[in-house]
Structure formats: structure tokens, C-alpha cells
Amino acid sequence: MNKNSNLSREVIGYFQDNVQLLIELTVEHVQLVGLAVIVAIIIGVPLGIYLTTNESLAGTVLNLAGVIMTIPSIALFGIMVPIFSVINQGIGFLPAFVALILYSQLPIIRNTYTAIKNVDPQIRDAAEGIGMKTSQRLFRVEIPNTLPVIMAGVRTAVVLNIGIGVIAAFIGAGGLGELITQGISRGNQEMIIAGSIAISILGISADIILRFIQTLLTPKGFT
Amino acid sequence: MITYENVSKVYNGEVKAVDDVSFHVEAGETVVLLGPSGCGKTTLLRMVNGLESITNGDIQIDGKSTSALNKIDLRRNIGYVIQSNGLFPNMNIEQNVTVVPDLLGWDRKKKGDRYNYLMDLVGLNPDQFRKRYPHELSGGQQQRIGVVRALAADPPVMLMDEPFGALDPIIRERVQDEFLHIQQEVHKTILFVSHDIDEAIKMGDKIALMKDGKLMQYDPPADMLSQPKNDFVSQFVGQDRTLKRLNIHTLADLVQVMDLNESDATIEETKELLVTSSLRDTLSLILDQQVRQIIVVDNKGNNLGAIDFSIVKDYLSTRGGTESLSFSS
Ligand SMILES: Nc1ncnc2c1ncn2[C@@H]1O[C@H](COP(=O)(O)OP(=O)(O)O)[C@@H](O)[C@H]1O
Numbered sequence: 001m002n003k004n005s006n007l008s009r010e011v012i013g014y015f016q017d018n019v020q021l022l023i024e025l026t027v028e029h030v031q032l033v034g035l036a037v038i039v040a041i042i043i044g045v046p047l048g049i050y051l052t053t054n055e056s057l058a059g060t061v062l063n064l065a066g067v068i069m070t071i072p073s074i075a076l077f078g079i080m081v082p083i084f085s086v087i088n089q090g091i092g093f094l095p096a097f098v099a100l101i102l103y104s105q106l107p108i109i110r111n112t113y114t115a116i117k118n119v120d121p122q123i124r125d126a127a128e129g130i131g132m133k134t135s136q137r138l139f140r141v142e143i144p145n146t147l148p149v150i151m152a153g154v155r156t157a158v159v160l161n162i163g164i165g166v167i168a169a170f171i172g173a174g175g176l177g178e179l180i181t182q183g184i185s186r187g188n189q190e191m192i193i194a195g196s197i198a199i200s201i202l203g204i205s206a207d208i209i210l211r212f213i214q215t216l217l218t219p220k221g222f223t
Numbered sequence: 224m225i226t227y228e229n230v231s232k233v234y235n236g237e238v239k240a241v242d243d244v245s246f247h248v249e250a251g252e253t254v255v256l257l258g259p260s261g262c263g264k265t266t267l268l269r270m271v272n273g274l275e276s277i278t279n280g281d282i283q284i285d286g287k288s289t290s291a292l293n294k295i296d297l298r299r300n301i302g303y304v305i306q307s308n309g310l311f312p313n314m315n316i317e318q319n320v321t322v323v324p325d326l327l328g329w330d331r332k333k334k335g336d337r338y339n340y341l342m343d344l345v346g347l348n349p350d351q352f353r354k355r356y357p358h359e360l361s362g363g364q365q366q367r368i369g370v371v372r373a374l375a376a377d378p379p380v381m382l383m384d385e386p387f388g389a390l391d392p393i394i395r396e397r398v399q400d401e402f403l404h405i406q407q408e409v410h411k412t413i414l415f416v417s418h419d420i421d422e423a424i425k426m427g428d429k430i431a432l433m434k435d436g437k438l439m440q441y442d443p444p445a446d447m448l449s450q451p452k453n454d455f456v457s458q459f460v461g462q463d464r465t466l467k468r469l470n471i472h473t474l475a476d477l478v479q480v481m482d483l484n485e486s487d488a489t490i491e492e493t494k495e496l497l498v499t500s501s502l503r504d505t506l507s508l509i510l511d512q513q514v515r516q517i518i519v520v521d522n523k524g525n526n527l528g529a530i531d532f533s534i535v536k537d538y539l540s541t542r543g544g545t546e547s548l549s550f551s552s
């Protein structure tokens with residue numbers, strides 16, 4: 001009991017003494033995850049939409065994205081190191097960035113694909129029947145009506161990546177994982193706990209903010 | 224206006240949904256495609272605007288084969304209404320209504336004016352509905368908006384696939400009546416799918432009755448009722464054909480071929496009926512115990528004579544009816 005309250009006092013102390021460092025690491029973490037998810041959206045949303053027009057490819061791609069998700073994160077980061085060593089980028093931002101993009105693909109592609117597939121066929125028929133071109137149907141009807149579901153996939157990817165982003169520190173990509181890797185190597189408990197708390201807070205805040213954005217993107221016509 | 228020329232449709236190389244159908248729809252006419260579920264009505268309709276390909280034969284609009292036209296342009300010039308209304312949930316009512324004008328690049332003012340005009344036409348307040356969304360409207364209102372949207376770019380041709388089929392009977396009657404009024408104003412050439420003989424009689428200038436992809440009979444409702452071409456037709460139009468004919472024929476039809484009685488000004492319990500009334504309304508007034516004399520008047524109020532049960536009965540039997548009108552009580 002006494003030991004516990006001591007520890008929490010020490011953790012709070014750690015936070016107070018290292019505000020500057022914590023902010024820097026948080027910014028690094030957010031940059032890494034943010035950029036990875038943005039690129040993942042740029043790849044995953046169009047791919048998910050395209051797959052709705054190509055059933056046979058859809059199965060393959062979704063399975064592949066599923067397989068990537070099942071690779072333990074530390075192993076995926078590990079695989080990236082030798083691959084990027086070829087271009088002398090084995091350690092640092094790039095391998096971590098690519099690993100996170102790969103991890104984000106499944107929720108983003110799957111949600112986009114499923115959402116577009118599930119657009120009411122009558123509504124699609126009406127869009128076609130009144131003379132919309134495929135692109136007009138997509139941008140005026142299908143995407144607006146599925147934006148909340150696509151956004152839910154993005155939210156999942158972000159929250160997932162904030163957690164997995166911790167591993168990035170092991171391959172020198174920085175971020176809040178630093179506190180944990182260094183805490184372990186130095187045997188510094190406060191550091192490990194402070195790192196874990198900071199990551200949790202980041203994850204929860206990101207979820208709340210993205211939920212809010214999701215509501216903003218939901219067309220007014222939805223209940 | 225619309226010509227089907229030996230049109231056939233085979234799905235997946237096996238299902239023959241439409242089998243060698245030919246007929247012609249005059250400009251300004253409403254033709255109801257009628258028949259039991261699965262007989263090929265929807266397929267027949269959707270081949271006009273290229274939503275389904277034509278396996279054999281040709282469909283022409285204004286003498287031009289639809290296969291030669293650009294599908295997108297073709298569709299933008301044809302109003303399309305479906306049973307589930309197909310309104311876009313992400314667009315408000317004004318956006319839904321003006322979606323085709325928008326695709327056609329109309330300017331803001333023109334779109335706004337058109338929206339106001341059409342909403343007034345169907346009796347919905349333009350401002351009250353402008354910013355609302357489809358799900359906030361009742362089924363009947365949604366369906367009316369669906370019709371308004373199809374009329375938005377003022378297309379000469381309208382395709383309507385069971386447009387009022389999802390509405391409950393009372394609302395359906397009202398929306399049908401309204402649509403008939405609108406049609407008197409806009410004079411579109413309409414293909415209207417229905418599986419309901421009563422709706423077909425009410426809405427159609429002609430009925431195309433289908434069975435298993437084949438056209439059984441193509442005639443005005445009155446002719447289909449009085450001269451069904453085969454057993455299927457007479458079964459489909461039903462046993463109560465005489466009652467249905469009462470709905471179609473008006474006093475105006477009757478006075479052209481029958482002489483009315485002299486009216487008697489001394490009878491107190493007299494009612495007047497407009498010459499545009501249906502024979503059904505006439506008959507129900509004849510059966511009214513409170514009324515002893517019914518005088519038919521034209522639009523200007525001129526007395527055309529008095530009508531009674533035997534005149535209606537004689538009229539129906541001289542008009543090719545095989546059944547006679549009889550009462551058991
Ligand atoms: N896309 C399709 N693929 C295969 N068969 C179809 C398709 N659409 C309709 N059919 C078949 O064609 C026939 C006619 O269908 P349809 O035109 O929808 O009839 P209706 O509108 O009169 O109910 C039915 O046997 C139906 O099962």
C-alpha cells in the first residue's frame with residue numbers, strides 16, 4: 001500500500017519533471033500514426049471502392065489484409081528492418097511508417113468495401129436510372145451515404161496504430177514507446193508507467209476526437 | 224412516341240423474361256404494364272432507359288432506336304420513378320428534386336424556380352419541405368417527391384415501376400388521383416408498371432397485359448374488360464368486370480348513345496349529377512333511397528335529362544358486355 005502510493009507520487013513527479021520530453025514524444029507519435037493513417041486512407045478508400053467492382057480480387061485483397069493483421073506487430077516491424085536496410089533506411093521512421101500503413105489497411109479497406117457494397121440497391125438503381133455517371137453516383141450518393149462507416153474504419157485504424165506505434169521505438173522511430181523501451185533498459189518503473197499512461201490518454205483522446213468528426217461527417221438526413 | 228419492336232430479353236442465357244413483345248405508345252398516353260409477379264413488367268420497362276440490355280428486337284423513342292443513343296443522355300431525358308422512391312438519404316428535398324437539373328448544369332435560379340413550381344403542382348409547400356430530409360417525410364410524401372424528381376427536368380417520357388405500390392390503400396388512392404391531375408397538366412408519355420387491375424384501369428389509357436414474358440392483350444381498359452381476348456385475360460381482369468366498367472364509363476359516354484328521360488320538375492327529391500361523373504357514382508346515387516330523380520347536367524348547368532337504373536343497365540349491355548347487371552334484393 002505504502003509502496004503503491006509512493007510509486008504513484010513518483011510517476012506524477014516524473015510527469016512534472018519531463019513535460020518537455022513528453023510533449024516531444026507525443027508529437028512524434030502523433031506524426032508517425034497520423035501520416036501513416038493519411039497514406040493508408042489514400043490507398044485504402046479508393047482500393048475498397050474499386051474492389052466493389054471486382055469480386056474476385058476483393059476476396060484476395062481482403063484476405064491478404066487480414067493476414068497482415070494477424071502477423072504479431074513486433075514481427076512485422078522486424079520484417080521491415082532488413083527490407084528497408086536495402087536502401088539504408090533499416091532503422092528509424094520509414095520502416096515503422098510502412099508497417100503502420102500495412103496495419104491500417106484491413107479496417108479501412110474492409111469498412112469502405114462493405115459500406116459501399118451495402119448501399120441500398122434501390123438507391124443505386126435510382127442514381128443510375130436518372131442518368132448519373134459512375135463517378136457522379138460514387139461522389140454524390142454512395143460515398144456521402146457511407147462516410148460514417150468509412151470513418152469508423154479510420155477510427156479503428158488510428159486507435160490501433162497508436163497502440164502498435166509503441167513498437168516503433170524498438171526500431172528507432174521514436175514516439176511514446178521510447179519511454180517504455182528506455183524504462184525497461186534502465187529499469188526505471190516510473191518511466192514505463194508514465195509512458196503507458198501517456199499512450200492510453202492519447203488513444204482515448206484520439207477516439208473521442210474522431211468520434212466527433214464522424215458525427216460531423218454524418219449527413220444530416222441520417223437519424 | 225415509344226415503340227417496342229419484337230423485343231425479347233433473356234437473362235443469363237436461360238431465363239426468357241420478355242418474349243417477342245411489340246406495341247406502340249402514343250405521345251401523351253399512359254400505358255400500364257400489367258400482369259402477375261415475374262411476368263416481365265419491370266424488365267420491359269428498364270429496357271427503355273438502358274438499365275437492362277435488349278437481347279433481341281428494338282425499342283424506339285420518337286422513331287430513334289434507343290440502342291443508338293448515349294445511355295446517360297437518354298436517362299436524363301426520361302423520368303424514372305421506383306416503388307421504394309429511391310430518394311437519396313444524404314440530400315435534402317430540394318437537392319433530391321433538382322438532382323437531374325443539377326446534372327444537366329441548370330443555373331441556381333432556374334433550378335429554384337422549377338422546384339417551387341413542381342412542389343406547388345403536387346400540393347406540397349416548397350419552403351416547408353426545402354431543407355427537410357427524406358426520412359422525415361411520410362411514405363406518401365416521399366413517393367410524391369419521387370414523382371416530382373422525375374418531372375424535374377421536364378422529360379417527355381416517364382417510366383414508373385409500381386410507383387404507388389408501397390402505399391397503404393387510402394393514401395394510394397389519393398396519390399393516384401393527384402397524379403392523374405398532374406398528368407392532365409403535364410401530358411407526359413408514361414409507362415406505368417402495376418400488378419393491380421384496379422390501378423391499371425384507373426391510371427391507364429391503355430393496358431398491356433403480360434403473362435410469362437408474352438403480351439396477352441394491348442387495349443384501352445374498357446375494351447379489355449368488355450372483350451378479353453383469352454381466358455387468361457378474363458381471369459386476370461376478374462369476375463367483377465361490370466363493376467370495374469362502372470368506374471371507367473362516365474355519363475358523358477352514356478349520353479352519346481342513350482336517350483335520357485324527360486325530367487319532372489315537380490319531384491322534390493331531385494339531385495343533379497355532372498355529366499363527367501362515373502357510372503359508379505351515378506349508380507350509387509340511383510340506389511340512394513332519399514333520391515327519387517337524378518338529373519344529368521353539363522358543365523354549364525344545362526339539364527340533359529333524367530337518368531334511372533334501366534338506362535344504365537341498357538347502356539352496359541349494349542357496350543359489348545357479356546354480363547348483365549342484376550340485383551338480388
Ligand atoms: N437481373 C436478373 N437476372 C436474372 N433473372 C432476372 C433478373 N431480373 C429479373 N429476372 C427474371 O425475369 C423474370 C421477369 O422479372 P421482372 O421483369 O422483374 O418481372 P415483374 O416486374 O413482372 O415482376 C422473372 O422470372 C425474374 O426472376
Ligand SMILES: [Mg+2]
Pocket residue numbers: 264265266416
Ligand atoms: Mg417488377
